[in-house]
């Protein structure tokens with residue numbers, strides 16, 4: 533199994549190109565199930581999760597071809613053509629779905645297009661119990677009948693889905709994707725209230741509109757959908773990854789230096805930029821991305837809660853905590869989205885951090901020095917928090933189980949090495 537070795541202490545200087553967003557690319561790929569036409573996605577990141585979803589979609593009969601970047605195309609990722617002319621299998625099996633959360637989202641489109649689906653209950657990062665009750669409630673509201681048997685959701689809507697009024701009790705990215713992707717082909721009007729307004733939902737909604745869907749209220753918590761009988765193919769470019777952007781911003785905040793995060797979209801990062809500035813890191817919005825710089829001054833501690841968009845994202849919580857381990861004072865970080873998203877705390881402790889957990893709140897007492905150590909990645913964002921800490925720790929940090937990192941960070945070592953970090957992948 534690969535490991536990542538970091539020799540800490542180097543400042544970061546240069547340019548890092550931000551990849552297409554994993555959490556937009558995955559649901560965008562799934563929208564291909566809604567049309568017999570060809571969906572062409574550009575700026576698709578080269579990630580393990582994308583490859584896994586390709587296998588899941590191919591199992592349903594989606595024909596997928598991947599090519600490198602085209603001339604004139606913005607972004608750095610692949611171009612992917614997805615064509616679901618015929619759905620040959622409406623079952624999403626356990627061995628594939630259990631590895632990745634987003635794969636469960638095929639439920640809505642399969643039901644909408646085929647009137648039936650059998651989808652294994654999902655997996656994903658082990659950061660809480662992560663129920664799917666709101667996904668199921670939305671499908672039932674849209675007229676599906678559901679049973680859970682042997683770990684599978686078995687859903688049917690033989691006469692098609694019907695428009696409905698769906699009100700979510702709490703904000704869920706996945707349940708919003710599911711409801712939206714099902715409602716676009718339902719008969720009649722659907723209103724989704726308390727919808728997630730994360731930029732990735734907006735990206736999917738905009739792609740669906742290009743395919744012929746009728747959606748109002750995009751980027752707001754109330755989505756109004758008029759069902760259509762069919763959708764066509766289209767071309768769409770995946771938005772830049774705001775979580776990758778926040779992560780590299782925190783790498784620079786941690787080490788000091790001056791880095792341009794090329795193609796980053798500041799409008800998706802308001803809460804992250806605010807926290808970085810409060811911590812004493814300079815963030816300048818440029819035409820071609822975000823410039824992050826910190827020269828000398830100590831980091832100031834911060835106090836924050838994770839929240840649904842536009843609040844501070846839970847997917848950047850571990851990275852911020854790593855950065856705050858060396859702040860000049862005590863930071864208070866409250867995790868409000870997932871009940872078990874502090875697995876990085878005990879690994880950060882191996883590097884010499886001083887963090888105390890009180891229920892959903894971490895008290896991060898800044899230390900003057902971290903020291904390299906062997907550590908273990910436990911989930912995607914927790915693993916990259918260890919990279920951030922390792923970049924500033926004296927000596928060598930060796931991170932094992934880096935397959936978690938490969939789910940969501942494209943060529944992480946190359947991007948950091950290009951800015952002067954001493955990072956290497958040790959194979960085998």
Ligand SMILES: CC(=O)N[C@H]1[C@@H](OP(=O)(O)OP(=O)(O)OC[C@H]2O[C@@H](n3ccc(=O)[nH]c3=O)[C@H](O)[C@@H]2O)O[C@H](CO)[C@@H](O)[C@@H]1O
Pocket residue numbers: 555558633634660661662663664665666667668702703704705706707728846847869870871
């Ligand atoms: C692939 C992807 O895009 N994953 C993201 C998605 O995950 P995911 O879509 O799984 O997260 P949700 O937004 O659904 O979860 C938010 C909260 O709602 C709860 N919940 C969710 C569904 C449900 O049916 N019942 C329920 O109680 C969850 O346990 C959690 O406490 O949004 C999270 C919150 O921004 C991010 O951390 C993940 O990176």
Ligand SMILES: C=C(OP(=O)(O)O)C(=O)O
Pocket residue numbers: 555632633634655656657658847912913940
């Ligand atoms: C938690 C994440 O992914 P998933 O929902 O697939 O577990 C993530 O992207 O940070």
